[in-house]
Amino acid sequence: MNVLLILIPVSIILGGLGLCGFLWTLRSGQYDDAEGSAARLLLEDDDAPNDAPDEPRS
Amino acid sequence: MTQVAACPACAVAPLAQETARHARPPDAxxxxxxxxxxxxxxxxxxxxxxxxxxxxxxxxxxxxRVSVHGPDVPDETITAAIKAAGYDAYPLDLTLLEEGQDPVGRALLIRLAIAGFAMMNVMLFSVAVWSGASDATRDLFHLISALISLPAVLFCGQPFFANAWSALRVRALNMDVPISLAILLAAGMSLFEVLNGGAHAYFDAALSLTFFLLIGRYLDHQTRSSARSAAKELAALEVHTAQRIDAGHATKVPVSALRVGDRVLIPTGVRVPVDGTLDSASAVSDRSFLTGESAAQTLIKGFPVQAGEINQGAPFEMTATAVGDDTTLRRVANLVEMAENSRNRYTNLADRAARIYAPAVHLLALLAFVVWVWISGDIRFALNIGVAVLIITCPCALGLAVPAVATAAIARLYAMGFLVKSGTALERLAEVDIAVFDKTGTLTLSSSTGKLSTLSDTQASVARKLAQSSHHPMSRALLSVLPPVPLAEVTQMQEIPGFGMQAVLDGQPVRMGRGSWLGADFDGLGLRIGDGPAIPLPLTDIPRPGVKTALEGLRSLGIAPQILSGDGKTPVQALAAQIGVEDLQFNVSATEKHAYLTGLQKAGHRVLMVGDGLNDTASLAAAHASVAPASALDASRSAADIVLLRDSLAEFPMLMKIARATTRLSRENFAIAAAYNAIAVPVALLGYASPLIAAIAMSASSLTVLANAMRVRIVR
Incomplete structure (x- = not known):
């Protein structure tokens, strides 16, 4: 049962990482234009990756 | 040598500036x-x-939308560039869109993410407990669950607590009162049990309640905010700047800066911003939004011009006589607002259900508690049962099912070209039994023609060339029906406002315009080349594409279509015969339309109004549900529940079907939730509800109603 002492923190930390990842995607405006992001995949000219989000964040 | 920064902040500052430059708001x-x-x-x-x-x-x-960075590029240049790419673009007022960031939606998503994270972790421990963890292990698992869930519940539940508190403060009950009570009691009682080494903890139930209800709340917010942003976008489309003539030349000023007595220049194709009198010798103005009449009118010097008219001819000058709230347009808009307030009293399905549900749940839980105290005398045990009843009856269906159906329906309708502006519009639309249509601009697209095939190629190419150079609605209608011949080479082309176009073709004059001006014996539009005879170019209203499909579809759904038009007898009867509507009225004024509609509704009918003009706005607001085409006047679009974004009416029956399906699915979802309760509540009342049963009942009912809601996507 001692393995629990390691497994429990590990599982919580992994979950927490996922949560942090989600909050990061949210803050960097990746859900602002879901349809557009899906369609952009099909664009041929990827001359310059557009690193800035669509609209300014508050 | 590299520059040495005095402190870390100095080294970072340029970087921050760089970031700020990228993040600055767009210029258009x-x-x-x-x-x-x-x-x-x-x-x-x-x-x-x-x-x-x-x-x-x-x-x-x-x-x-497109956001453009580039401080010195005028809107007109951008619009022209997009037009050249093949799209119509409308500049939006940035100040009105400022709140487009939607902090509320983002906060809900963050809470949703945290609740989901906490729920998954706690569920892992709960599964271990349910499958037999005992003694010290169980207590440890319960303790860790408590450490995770208490902060999570307190943070994520805030939207519910805030709503419940605001209702309780005015001594009322809303949906959030039983929700908050269930979440807080479940968490609090579980904490008490854990500290006393109890066997049952409801942390997972408290968290999954929060999680599912937050989904519902987020969907609900999405629906509302899409409605709100649609309204905001419509407002941002209105006229904001005008060209005021100061000392001989025009300067661009905001409409709010115009005063009575100012002289204003109205360019071709632009809406008049204020009421006034005409200073130029003559003008052609489209006042169909006021009168419903399809033909543009010729005005001469000294005539009154009203805000909202569109200049269809050469640019003209006018003097303002009424501005801001005093304009006719604004007075009508205020009337509309009053009419809308009366409709806002409509209570939606979820609220009606909540009124019965909330007190019933509280009474049931209280009853369970009291009866069990009386039977067993054990307050702790009785409290356990009371909380279990609260958790199991918690209104997931009300909180989740209705917004889920509405969001799915609205998203689907948007893809079909219907912008749903009001949250309760679909419910009201589903109850409609009569559809009243306006004619001009609603059933018809501007104007067009019958027999142009007899034109020779020269005639057609001249007509095309002249029509293309004019902004008059008749020219535009003509252009859309002329055969696609190459354009004629003409010189010295000019527009004579109120009469027509003239130019020179191979040394002889060509003219296109009203018959009397051409010296012909007919009064409609005609074309004359050199000294030849004037050829009539007959123009009539053409129905919107898909009108017949729409009307047939409506009839098959049991909705009777009617035409109610401000236009004269002949055009209305011609159109009605063409599209097969028997029930028609013509020469109806705005107040008569409103009175007729109110009469129908008093007689027990639920009326759908479809119209676009200012003479329809009062009726649009008074009707049980209303639709306006995107080409409609701003006032009409804001009065209508639903804006039709496409030219075709063919999808109209689909709109009705989806509206009815939305209501039906919402009711079904209530029934499903009630069925779950009918099974789970007796179990809870008898004291057999374990946290496992609560978790299963809750998740299963939530997932079932969500899955059922998605069926609105496949309605045919």
């Missing part, structure tokens, strides 16, 4: 309703990036 945002695919994104962005002065252009496909 334009709405492009026709955007729909990847190719559109590419075309528009490429066209705009090629413009000198544009730093960056980014399309947002979900909102169908």
């Amino acid at each position: 945002i334009l709405s492009i309703p026709a955007l729909h695919c990847a190719a559109c994104i590419g075309k528009v962005e490429r066209a705009l990036s090629a413009l000198p002065g544009v730093e960056r252009a980014r399309v947002n496909l979900s909102l169908k």
Whole structure:
């Protein structure tokens, strides 16, 4: 049962990482234009990756 | 030598400035309703990036907007570039769109994410406990669950607590009162049990309740905010600037800066911003929004001009006599607002259900508690049962099912070209039994023609050339029906406002315009080349595409279509015969329309009003539900529940079907939730509810109603 002492923190930390990842995607405006992001995949000219989000964040 | 920074902050500051430059708000945002695919994104962005002065252009496909960075590029240049790429673009007022960031939605998403994270972790421990963890292990698992869930519940439940508190403060009950009570009691009682080494803890139930209800709350928020942003976008489309004539030349000023007595220049194709009198010798103005009449009117010097008219001829000058709230347009808009307030009293399905549900749940839980105290005398045990009843009856269906159905329906309708502005519109639409249509601009698209095939190629090419150079609605209608011949080479082309176009073709004059001006014996539009005879170009209203399909569809759904028009007898009867409507009225004024509609509703009918003009706005607001085409006047679009974004009416029956399906599915969801309760509540009342049963009942009912809600996507 001692393995629990390691497994429990590990599982919580992994979950927490996922949560942090989600909050990061949210803050960097990746859900602002879901349809557009899906369609952009099909664009041929990827001359310059557009690193800035669509609209300014508050 | 590199520059030495005095402190770390100094080294970071330029970087921050760089970031700020990138993050500064766009200089222009334009709405492009026709955007729909990847190719559109590419075309528009490429066209705009090629413009000198544009730093960056980014399309947002979900909102169908493009934001442009480039401080010195005028809106007209951007609009022209997008037009050249094949799309119509409308500049939006940035100050009105400022709150477009939607902090509320983002906060809800963060809470949703945290609740989901906490729920998954706690569920892992709960599964271990349910499958037999005992003694010290169980207590440890319960303790860790408590450590995770208490902060999570307190943080994520705040939207519910805030709503419940605001209701309780005015001594009322809303949906959030039983929700908050269930969440807090479940968490609090579980904490008490854990500290006393109890066997049952409801942490997972408290968290999954919060999680599912937050989904519902988020969907609900999405629906409302899409309605709100639609309304905001419509407001942002209105006229904001006018050209005031100061000391001989025109300067661009905001409409709010215009005063009575100012002289204003109205360019071709622009809406008049204020009421006034005409200073130029003559003008052609489209006042169909006031009168419903399809033909543009010729005005002469000294005639009154009203805000909202569109200049269809040469630019003209006018003197303002009424501005701001005093204009006729605004007075009508205020009337509309009053009419709308009466409709806002409509209570939606979820609220009606909540009124019965909330007190019933509380009474049931209280009853369970009291009866068990009386039977067993054990307050702790009785409290356990009371909380279990609260958790199991918690209104997931009300909180989740209705917004889920509405969001799915609205998203589908948007893809079909219907913008649903009001949250309760679909419910009201589902109850409609009569559809009243306006004629001009609603059932018809401007005007068009019958027999143009007899024209020779020369005649057609001259007509095309002259029509293309004019902004008059008749020219535009003519252009759409002329055979596609090459344009004629003409010189000295000019527009004579109120009469027509004239030019020179191979040394002989050509004229196109009203018959009397051409010296012909007919009064309609005609064409005359040199000394030849004047040829009539007969123009009539053409129905919108899909009108017949729409009307047949409505009849098969049991909705009787009627025409109620401000136009004269002949055009209305001609159109009605063409599209097969027997029930028609003509020469109806705005107040008569309103009175007729109110009469129908008093007689027990639920009326759907479809119209676009100012003479329809009062009726649109008074009707049980209303639809306006996107080409309608701002006042009409804001009065209507639903805006039709496409030219075709063919999808109209589908709108009705989806509206009815929305109501039906919402009711079904209530029934499903009630069925779950009917099984789970007796179990809870008898004291057999374990946290496992509570978790299963709750998740299963939530998932079932969600899955059922998604069926609105496949309605045919």
